[in-house]
Amino acid sequence: MSARPPAGRLVALFAVLSLGLGGVALRLVTLQLREAPRYQALAQEQRVRQIQMVPERGSILDRSMNALALSLPARAVYADPRHVVDSDGAARQLAPLLELREPALGRLLRSDESFVYLARRVDLPVAQRIEQLDLPGIGLLDETKRYYPGRSLAAQVLGFVGVDHTGLAGLELQYQDLLAGRPGSAVIEQDPSGQAIPQGLSEAVEALRGLDLVLTLDRDLQFQAERALQDAVEQNAAKGGMVIVSVPRTGEILAMAGYPSFDANEFSEALPELTRNRSVTDAYEPGSVNKVITAAAALEEGTVGLNEQWVVPDRYQVADKLFHDSHRHPPTPMTLTDVIAQSSNVGTIMTAQRLGPETLDHYLRKFGFGHETGIEFPGESDGILMSEDDWWQTSMGTIPIGQGIAVTPLQMLSVYATVANGGVRVEPRLVRGAVSPSGEFMGTQPSAVTRVISPDTARVLTGMLGRAVEAGTGQEAQIPGYWVAGKTGTARKPLEGQLGYSEQYVASFIGFAPARRPAIAVAAILDEPATVYGGVAAAPLFREVTHFALAHLRVPSADPPRSPPFVVGE
Amino acid sequence: VAVAVRSVAAPIARRRPRPGRRLTLVRRSRSRTVRAPRVPFALLSMVVVTATVLLLTGVQALMAQGAFRLSDLSERAERLGVERDLLRLRLARLSAPDRVARAGSQVGLVLPEQVEVLPSPTLRSASSTRSGSPTTPAASGP
Numbered sequence: 001m002s003a004r005p006p007a008g009r010l011v012a013l014f015a016v017l018s019l020g021l022g023g024v025a026l027r028l029v030t031l032q033l034r035e036a037p038r039y040q041a042l043a044q045e046q047r048v049r050q051i052q053m054v055p056e057r058g059s060i061l062d063r064s065m066n067a068l069a070l071s072l073p074a075r076a077v078y079a080d081p082r083h084v085v086d087s088d089g090a091a092r093q094l095a096p097l098l099e100l101r102e103p104a105l106g107r108l109l110r111s112d113e114s115f116v117y118l119a120r121r122v123d124l125p126v127a128q129r130i131e132q133l134d135l136p137g138i139g140l141l142d143e144t145k146r147y148y149p150g151r152s153l154a155a156q157v158l159g160f161v162g163v164d165h166t167g168l169a170g171l172e173l174q175y176q177d178l179l180a181g182r183p184g185s186a187v188i189e190q191d192p193s194g195q196a197i198p199q200g201l202s203e204a205v206e207a208l209r210g211l212d213l214v215l216t217l218d219r220d221l222q223f224q225a226e227r228a229l230q231d232a233v234e235q236n237a238a239k240g241g242m243v244i245v246s247v248p249r250t251g252e253i254l255a256m257a258g259y260p261s262f263d264a265n266e267f268s269e270a271l272p273e274l275t276r277n278r279s280v281t282d283a284y285e286p287g288s289v290n291k292v293i294t295a296a297a298a299l300e301e302g303t304v305g306l307n308e309q310w311v312v313p314d315r316y317q318v319a320d321k322l323f324h325d326s327h328r329h330p331p332t333p334m335t336l337t338d339v340i341a342q343s344s345n346v347g348t349i350m351t352a353q354r355l356g357p358e359t360l361d362h363y364l365r366k367f368g369f370g371h372e373t374g375i376e377f378p379g380e381s382d383g384i385l386m387s388e389d390d391w392w393q394t395s396m397g398t399i400p401i402g403q404g405i406a407v408t409p410l411q412m413l414s415v416y417a418t419v420a421n422g423g424v425r426v427e428p429r430l431v432r433g434a435v436s437p438s439g440e441f442m443g444t445q446p447s448a449v450t451r452v453i454s455p456d457t458a459r460v461l462t463g464m465l466g467r468a469v470e471a472g473t474g475q476e477a478q479i480p481g482y483w484v485a486g487k488t489g490t491a492r493k494p495l496e497g498q499l500g501y502s503e504q505y506v507a508s509f510i511g512f513a514p515a516r517r518p519a520i521a522v523a524a525i526l527d528e529p530a531t532v533y534g535g536v537a538a539a540p541l542f543r544e545v546t547h548f549a550l551a552h553l554r555v556p557s558a559d560p561p562r563s564p565p566f567v568v569g570e
Numbered sequence: 571v572a573v574a575v576r577s578v579a580a581p582i583a584r585r586r587p588r589p590g591r592r593l594t595l596v597r598r599s600r601s602r603t604v605r606a607p608r609v610p611f612a613l614l615s616m617v618v619v620t621a622t623v624l625l626l627t628g629v630q631a632l633m634a635q636g637a638f639r640l641s642d643l644s645e646r647a648e649r650l651g652v653e654r655d656l657l658r659l660r661l662a663r664l665s666a667p668d669r670v671a672r673a674g675s676q677v678g679l680v681l682p683e684q685v686e687v688l689p690s691p692t693l694r695s696a697s698s699t700r701s702g703s704p705t706t707p708a709a710s711g712p
Binding site for chain 2: 147153219224480547
């Protein structure tokens with residue numbers, strides 16, 4: 001018999017093989033045609049990773065390119081509690097590194113969530129130590145952290161950024177768009193271990209770093225102003241204080257200090273009122289420093305003669321209110337120079353009455369009161385200056401001597417800077433320019449200028465202010481070797497929420513130096529000092545800051561005087 | 571075998587030889603049957619294929635090596651960038667005025683009571699002409 005297999009078996013075998021191959025072919029067709037996109041997507045999901053690239057935030061630099069704020073890479077530490085093996089052990093190891101309390105950390109690690117942040121913006125060295133611990137369920141994410149190396153240095157001016165690196169206050173907020181840069185993205189193909197596959201898919205749109213902001217602030221001068229201010233506040237048992245230093249010719253702010261202040265690295269722990277730049281955001285009643293506007297208006301309008309004397313009593317009735325000078329004196333013949341030098345309230349009110357409310361209001365506004373200075377700072381206050389139509393009957397007694405109106409310290413300094421600059425008002429500014437990532441410096445436009453008073457009036461006023469320092473109320477502001485021009489201010493603080501004044505005072509001294517060729521204008525203000533007079537409390541602070549600034553800026557001292565420098569009105 | 575014999579033998583048996591068409595032996599013509607030598611062609615082909623494969627492999631290897639090197643260099647650049655940033659921060663912290671002042675006071679340094687900046691004799695005349703005087707003569711009054 002032959003070994004011929006039965007035909008039935010062959011048919012069966014053929015059928016089985018055909019079915020098997022058919023099934024495989026069908027599956028192949030299904031995979032290749034119908035399900036291909038799904039599997040392709042799954043494979044891509046495993047291999048291809050899209051990364052959002054956060055741009056590095058630009059630095060903030062002082063006028064000499066010293067870093068005041070800069071961003072560095074940092075890590076966020078997170079946990080997936082489902083994968084944490086020993087939560088107590090992990091908490092014990094992580095707590096000292098993250099400066100967190102162990103029980104609180106343990107609670108986070110035992111939570112039901114699949115993702116919890118343990119700490120944000122952790123410094124790289126600390127993050128590396130955590131990485132080395134290789135704890136299951138603990139991971140690290142890339143992010144950046146904002147550092148303020150000077151801690152409280154100019155903190156109220158710089159402001160701060162939030163966790164997502166968005167500016168929340170100060171210049172960080174004002175120039176958010178410029179500092180933030182542009183985000184980028186990258187698509188890369190990785191192997192299962194996370195290594196990029198060479199020649200794999202790789203597309204990248206680079207993140208564009210933010211611009212570096214170059215300020216007009218001088219780091220050393222800022223520090224010295226803050227230190228002198230802190231000393232003055234403590235010595236005078238004051239509630240706080242402010243110091244501003246500016247260049248009258250350019251409007252550049254060299255220092256802007258406020259005390260008490262806060263550490264910008266720990267802004268979340270600071271009281272909100274400490275984070276405000278009160279030199280710009282808060283208005284106060286300036287008191288006698290405002291008399292310079294009354295005098296400027298009188299000189300400019302010619303309502304008072306330079307050598308004209310008139311008898312000034314120590315008390316004067318305006319409507320239903322009796323105004324008086326700070327010290328009792330018999331009716332005394334005074335010139336306008338004497339009125340300013342001795343800071344006579346009555347003499348100033350009498351001068352203002354020759355002007356009339358309309359003219360006085362005009363000059364107050366011309367000097368910049370009632371509107372923003374143009375410094376471009378978030379939350380800047382306009383101050384409070386009522387329309388002349390709404391003035392009280394007593395306003396012609398209060399406003400000429402700086403009560404009944406409210407201005408920011410920067411607005412008040414701007415008045416003196418205008419006089420120092422020959423009668424031309426230059427808008428103050430805090431930013432000199434920006435540096436592009438390629439290192440190119442782009443300067444800002446020069447500040448806007450407005451002529452407020454004539455050069456002659458400015459010169460006469462400078463002489464009057466010099467006399468106030470030489471022989472008047474501001475003698476404590478004298479600096480050996482320099483002619484200083486300035487004015488004291490002692491203003492009562494209004495009651496909060498009701499009409500009338502409290503027994504608390506703001507003491508101030510605002511001026512400029514050297515008077516012959518002003519290099520800087522300085523405002524020194526103390527809030528509620530124990531010694532209320534500006535000439536006693538604030539003038540020494542002015543002197544200390546101005547003296548340091550003149551030396552720091554290498555401003556030569558004046559020639560030895562051959563004759564008294566200020567003979568105005570005598 | 572039996573089946574094959576049957577099926578082939580039957581037609582042969584029915585075919586009759588045709589007169590005048592007998593097969594004869596002829597000399598093989600050399601010109602018509604020249605064939606290219608096979609060995610050199612095969613060798614050449616192998617060489618070409620091998621060389622191509624080796625070249626492609628080499629290029630691939632070089633590219634992979636380059637890619638890894640690029641990856642390493644990128645990592646190194648990133649690491650150095652971080653190091654640079656940390657040094658920038660350190661510099662900023664070390665040169666911060668409060669730290670310098672603290673360090674200075676620790677070694678007994680104090681700020682001078684009086685600092686005098688003297689005008690340059692060469693610049694004095696120029697500056698005095700530009701500065702003018704804040705003093706207004708009485709005659710210039712209103």
